[in-house]
Amino acid sequence: xxxxxxxxxxxxxxxxxxxxxxxxxxxxxxxxxxxxxxxxxxxxxxxxxxxxxxxxxxxxxxxxxxxxxxxxxxxxxxxxxxxxxxxxxxxxxxxxxxxxxxxxxxxxxxxxxxxxxxxxxxxxxxxxxxxxxxxxxxxxxxxxxxxxxxxxxxxxxxxxxxxxxxxxxxxxxxxxxxxxxxxxxx
Numbered sequence: 609x610x611x612x613x614x615x616x617x618x619x620x621x622x623x624x625x626x627x628x629x630x631x632x633x634x635x636x637x638x639x640x641x642x643x644x645x646x647x648x649x650x651x652x653x654x655x656x657x658x659x660x661x662x663x664x665x666x667x668x669x670x671x672x673x674x675x676x677x678x679x680x681x682x683x684x685x686x687x688x689x690x691x692x693x694x695x696x697x698x699x700x701x702x703x704x705x706x707x708x709x710x711x712x713x714x715x716x717x718x719x720x721x722x723x724x725x726x727x728x729x730x731x732x733x734x735x736x737x738x739x740x741x742x743x744x745x746x747x748x749x750x751x752x753x754x755x756x757x758x759x760x761x762x763x764x765x766x767x768x769x770x771x772x773x774x775x776x777x778x779x780x781x782x783x784x785x786x787x788x789x790x791x792x793x794x
Contacts, residue, residue: 611706613666615688619646620669629670630654631687633680639713639726642683644670660711684732692718695730695740703736754786
């Protein structure tokens with residue numbers, strides 16, 4: 609799914625239109641989608657939010673079984689046209705779309721044809737700010753087969769404890785090669 613699949617779509621409850629989706633709210637820590645940011649009309653700023661778990665289907669409309677609003681606390685807001693800045697302040701473009709899978713934000717696409725990973729997002733309010741590049745890819749998602757081999761109880765992200773476990777099991781090189789920009793070839 610993409611951000612464009614949600615934005616500017618009418619919110620339907622039954623057969624009655626209750627508003628328009630203008631953006632999404634997501635967790636900066638886990639990149640999980642939390643809510644849809646909505647307004648009565650597309651010309652207004654978001655005035656209410658609907659939990660992402662309440663969405664029945666998305667097609668020409670976003671269909672909800674009932675309108676149950678939520679408070680979008682602790683989540684970052686992502687909308688079209690939001691400017692993107694590097695950690696050092698360099699302008700990288702504006703958001704034209706974002707990619708989701710299993711209610712997780714994966715990538716953000718810019719008007720300068722760049723694809724930025726969601727794990728690189730440091731802050732997001734009226735602009736999106738990216739993290740400083742780290743020497744080791746902390747925060748990246750680890751492919752499932754590698755997690756099974758290391759047998760670590762993590763949330764699927766590269767963390768310092770995961771690196772220590774990989775070193776102890778002699779799997780650090782295999783872990784490193786499973787992460788972008790590398791690829792393990794059998």
